[in-house]
Amino acid sequence: MDISIALxxxxxxxxxxxxxxLLALAxxxxxxxxxxxxxxxxxxxxxxxxxxxxxxxGSVPATVWLLLAMGVLVTLFDGAAALRSxxxxxxxxxxxxxxxxxxxLAGLFAVVPVASLPLFAHVVLTLAIVVPMGPMMYRLMYxxxxxxxxxxxxxxxxxxxxxxxxxxxxxxxAEGQRTPAFSEASFDLGPLLITGQTLWVLVVxxxxxxxxxxxxxxxxxxxxxRATAINRxxxxxxxxxxxxxxxxxxxxxxxxxxxxxxxxxPITTIYYDTGFLIALKGFVAAIIGGLASYPLAALGxxxxxxxxxxxxxxxxxxxxxxxxxxxxxxxxxRSLSTHHVEEEE
Amino acid sequence: MSADRxxxxxxxxxxxxxxxxxxxxxxxxxxxxxxxxxxxxxxVLLTGVGGLTSFGQAAFVGLGAYTTAALTTAAELPGWxxxxxxxxxxxxxxxxxxxxxxxxVLGSLTLKLSGHFLPLGTIAWGISLYFLFGTMxxxxxxxxxxxxxxxxxxxxxxxxxxEIYYLIWxxxxxxxxxxxxLLDSREGRAIRxxxxxxxxxxxxxxxxxxxxxxxxxxxxxxxxxxxxxYAHMQRFVNPTPxxxxxxxxxxxxxxxxxxxxxxxxxxxxxxxxxxKQWLQDWLPQLLGASGNFEMIVFGILMVLVLHRAREGLWPxxxxxVPVPAVRKKIDDAAAPLPRRTLPAAGEPILxxxxxxxxxxxxxxxxxxxxxxxxxxxxALIGPNGAGKSTxxxxxxGVDTPTSGEVxxxxxxxxxxxxxxxxxxxxxxxxxxxKLLPTMSVLENVAIGAHLRSGKGVLSSAWRLDRAEEARIxxxxxxxxxxxxxxxxxxxxxxxxxxxxxxxxxxxRALCADPCLLLLDEPAAGLRLKEKQAxxxxxxxxxxxxxATLIVEHDMDFVMGLVDRVVVMEFxxxxxxxxxxxxxxxxxxxxxxxxxxE
Numbered sequence: 001m002d003i004s005i006a007l008x009x010x011x012x013x014x015x016x017x018x019x020x021x022l023l024a025l026a027x028x029x030x031x032x033x034x035x036x037x038x039x040x041x042x043x044x045x046x047x048x049x050x051x052x053x054x055x056x057x058g059s060v061p062a063t064v065w066l067l068l069a070m071g072v073l074v075t076l077f078d079g080a081a082a083l084r085s086x087x088x089x090x091x092x093x094x095x096x097x098x099x100x101x102x103x104x105l106a107g108l109f110a111v112v113p114v115a116s117l118p119l120f121a122h123v124v125l126t127l128a129i130v131v132p133m134g135p136m137m138y139r140l141m142y143x144x145x146x147x148x149x150x151x152x153x154x155x156x157x158x159x160x161x162x163x164x165x166x167x168x169x170x171x172x173x174a175e176g177q178r179t180p181a182f183s184e185a186s187f188d189l190g191p192l193l194i195t196g197q198t199l200w201v202l203v204v205x206x207x208x209x210x211x212x213x214x215x216x217x218x219x220x221x222x223x224x225x226r227a228t229a230i231n232r233x234x235x236x237x238x239x240x241x242x243x244x245x246x247x248x249x250x251x252x253x254x255x256x257x258x259x260x261x262x263x264x265x266p267i268t269t270i271y272y273d274t275g276f277l278i279a280l281k282g283f284v285a286a287i288i289g290g291l292a293s294y295p296l297a298a299l300g301x302x303x304x305x306x307x308x309x310x311x312x313x314x315x316x317x318x319x320x321x322x323x324x325x326x327x328x329x330x331x332x333x334r335s336l337s338t339h340h341v342e343e344e345e
Numbered sequence: 346m347s348a349d350r351x352x353x354x355x356x357x358x359x360x361x362x363x364x365x366x367x368x369x370x371x372x373x374x375x376x377x378x379x380x381x382x383x384x385x386x387x388x389v390l391l392t393g394v395g396g397l398t399s400f401g402q403a404a405f406v407g408l409g410a411y412t413t414a415a416l417t418t419a420a421e422l423p424g425w426x427x428x429x430x431x432x433x434x435x436x437x438x439x440x441x442x443x444x445x446x447x448x449x450v451l452g453s454l455t456l457k458l459s460g461h462f463l464p465l466g467t468i469a470w471g472i473s474l475y476f477l478f479g480t481m482x483x484x485x486x487x488x489x490x491x492x493x494x495x496x497x498x499x500x501x502x503x504x505x506x507x508e509i510y511y512l513i514w515x516x517x518x519x520x521x522x523x524x525x526x527l528l529d530s531r532e533g534r535a536i537r538x539x540x541x542x543x544x545x546x547x548x549x550x551x552x553x554x555x556x557x558x559x560x561x562x563x564x565x566x567x568x569x570x571x572x573x574x575y576a577h578m579q580r581f582v583n584p585t586p587x588x589x590x591x592x593x594x595x596x597x598x599x600x601x602x603x604x605x606x607x608x609x610x611x612x613x614x615x616x617x618x619x620x621k622q623w624l625q626d627w628l629p630q631l632l633g634a635s636g637n638f639e640m641i642v643f644g645i646l647m648v649l650v651l652h653r654a655r656e657g658l659w660p661x662x663x664x665x666v667p668v669p670a671v672r673k674k675i676d677d678a679a680a681p682l683p684r685r686t687l688p689a690a691g692e693p694i695l696x697x698x699x700x701x702x703x704x705x706x707x708x709x710x711x712x713x714x715x716x717x718x719x720x721x722x723x724a725l726i727g728p729n730g731a732g733k734s735t736x737x738x739x740x741x742g743v744d745t746p747t748s749g750e751v752x753x754x755x756x757x758x759x760x761x762x763x764x765x766x767x768x769x770x771x772x773x774x775x776x777x778x779k780l781l782p783t784m785s786v787l788e789n790v791a792i793g794a795h796l797r798s799g800k801g802v803l804s805s806a807w808r809l810d811r812a813e814e815a816r817i818x819x820x821x822x823x824x825x826x827x828x829x830x831x832x833x834x835x836x837x838x839x840x841x842x843x844x845x846x847x848x849x850x851x852x853r854a855l856c857a858d859p860c861l862l863l864l865d866e867p868a869a870g871l872r873l874k875e876k877q878a879x880x881x882x883x884x885x886x887x888x889x890x891x892a893t894l895i896v897e898h899d900m901d902f903v904m905g906l907v908d909r910v911v912v913m914e915f916x917x918x919x920x921x922x923x924x925x926x927x928x929x930x931x932x933x934x935x936x937x938x939x940x941x942e
Contacts, residue, residue: 145652159645162590163645164644277472321473325469328466
């Protein structure tokens with residue numbers, strides 16, 4: 001290996017690492033606030049990438065029907081409950097967000113020919129379809145059992161992951177998809193060629209991390225989420241609704257997932273089941289951070305990205321084995337630094 | 346013959362004749378159900394009973410299958426290994442050894458961490474093992490290994506579905522029997538305490554880390570044996586059935602069937618296997634595309650089960666066929682468990698010297714000294730926030746003093762975990778009751794005798810522990826009778842009133858045959874009669890030479906019962922003496938009632 005190959009691999013590693021970092025941050029956030037281990041994060045990545053690819057291919061993305069179906073269910077549950085307690089206005093609001101909004105999106109696709117829209121509009125529409133699934137998923141799947149043990153929530157996550165992969169196959173087919181790059185520009189930096197898409201990934205990831213930091217430090221909702229993460233009961237007593245905190249967290253996580261999918265779709269071919277492996281690498285990073293520390297998780301993500309890039313050069317057949325075996329020394333280290341007997345929830 | 350035996354006999358008879366009446370397709374289906382149920386059974390023990398989860402069981406199945414496949418088909422093995430390839434039975438042993446080693450290594454990496462690291466770890470290594478099977482040339486890569494010989498048993502070659510059927514179901518039934526036996530034993534009670542009772546179990550001397558490791562290894566061995574059977578049934582292996590998604594399916598089987606029940610494994614494996622066959626035929630036609638669409642149904646089904654019937658299908662099925670629960674018999678003829686010799690009355694048992702405990706700037710205990718002697722009851726009292734619980738923690742070894750020392754029978758307590766302290770002869774109750782609510786009062790109390798008995802997993806699984814078990818149960822029953830809970834012996838512990846639960850904790854502590862009893866607010870929540878009975882019991886224990894330290898708020902209870910009183914306020918001892926003196930002590934009166942200006 002010479003220096004130029006090392007630089008190319010390094011660039012690959014950092015680009016992927018940036019995506020893993022975003023995913024790891026979302027995983028840590030979701031776990032801290034809701035105790036849910038967000039296995040299905042990867043499916044949000046795949047849904048984001050493949051929804052965009054479908055629109056690029058000129059067809060109406062099938063995910064809009066899933067959004068509509070989930071919206072109908074939420075409207076049935078929440079709307080009925082609101083009507084029963086005589087809150088007609090609330091029922092109207094529920095129906096507005098969960099029924100009228102997906103219907104409006106579907107209507108838009110019926111009126112506007114998808115193929116005629118620019119890439120930017122496709123990206124916005126992709127996020128508009130995939131992101132609301134996050135809070136709806138929380139409402140339907142987790143809110144009824146929000147106080148269940150971590151283990152039960154984890155099994156629910158795994159079940160949803162399985163269901164979403166199956167639905168992904170139904171929506172997008174077994175073919176892999178790759179979308180055109182956001183920009184065709186490229187820059188020579190000494191021996192290194194940096195593509196425009198790499199820059200997009202790095203800049204958007206950096207911006208998103210800064211924005212998240214600002215959100216958690218400066219805004220009331222951000223502080224509410226942090227409070228919930230530190231002490232769920234205490235936060236509830238201070239008037240922070242756990243349901244709202246859960247939905248908000250899932251909104252952020254779904255946004256990060258879908259955006260990551262949109263960003264990497266031009267770099268790697270995405271299949272309906274690719275998301276799982278991508279998210280699991282985010283998990284390895286999150287576990288490096290003990291599912292608690294954001295900076296450690298981000299650093300871990302970069303390490304995972306670099307390890308993956310160099311492993312693919314030296315021993316490409318064993319790339320996945322090497323990356324997932326990395327978790328063992330990490331667990332060993334964490335295991336050696338824990339001594340007390342814990343009561344499981 | 347009891348109803349449950351009749352049902353079991355009927356089930357076995359049906360199993361026996363099925364191959365004669367069913368078509369090969371259904372026999373194959375039953376073979377798969379048997380294999381899957383075996384893996385799911387391991388998960389019942391691990392997840393349902395022990396509260397640990399693994400999504401990586403499929404990889405253990407793969408270890409068993411690939412070990413036997415590689416060894417029985419290898420053209421030439423290195424000399425030292427050649428003898429293993431001679432028979433599938435030897436490769437089964439090799440597979441079990443390899444699996445146990447792998448499970449031991451993985452377990453020691455993840456089992457110390459809180460519960461969710463294990464499932465995440467199992468996903469990760471499940472994936473790496475799957476890729477490893479697929480990429481290693483020596484294991485045939487993605488095409489796998491063919492030409493695996495059939496199993497031979499007493500000269501009978503099991504090369505047809507209807508033949509290996511008997512072997513598979515015999516393996517499964519033995520696994521179910523041994524699991525059932527294990528759960529109903531000394532080790533089984535320790536395993537059942539893992540979910541929600543670890544702190545209590547440790548205080549009773551159970552090594553909970555070891556118990557977690559044991560069930561992890563047992564679950565892995567079940568999976569490995571299923572893999573061995575699978576390889577010799579299919580006669581070829583490739584990586585597909587050992588991927589992490591199949592591992593997830595195994596967990597679904599356990600959860601759907603009822604993760605807490607041995608029979609849940611068969612129910613779950615049966616429902617999922619049949620449903621999968623049916624959906625795989627039907628869904629692609631309905632949706633007009635080919636693919637594993639049954640995953641969608643399984644995923645949603647699992648969420649619904651966890652929302653609506655978290656215990657799974659087995660408890661629901663069981664309600665349809667009411668079989669009265671069998672009560673454990675207490676064998677009055679069983680020999681009593683060995684007892685320790687109590688120190689002579691008046692001998693100091695516990696000595697705390699100048700104990701100081703600081704939390705940052707807060708001094709919770711300041712220069713506290715006290716002494717408990719054999720055959721006396723000492724009360725530690727004081728207003729709320731006086732530091733009694735901190736002192737209790739220093740004495741019971743839960744916490745370590747900043748300075749000063751606590752000597753129990755002349756040996757320092759600090760630095761020993763609660764298991765060793767229990768072994769030394771100190772037994773305690775908890776301020777917030779810690780018991781296993783779904784287990785009977787009898788079994789809860791029997792946990793206390795853990796250290797007075799020693800039969801392990803293997804003897805429990807094969808019922809070689811019955812003599813000792815009878816002695817444990819007799820001891821537990823005697824302690825229950827002694828504290829006055831005889832009428833509730835077979836009730837679920839969680840159904841008792843709070844006061845009775847506190848009494849249960851005392852019976853459990855007594856079952857450990859201690860020489861020092863630490864009781865944290867034992868009279869809280871008791872009615873007058875119950876308090877009088879408790880006082881009677883403590884007096885009786887005192888007369889037998891037991892040393893007792895109680896932390897208590899109830900003055901009437903304390904003053905009429907104890908020999909000496911130590912009063913704390915603001916972390917310090919403000920008075921010590923006979924109950925009568927303490928009641929007149931001006932410092933104590935001021936602490937409790939406020940000063941008279």
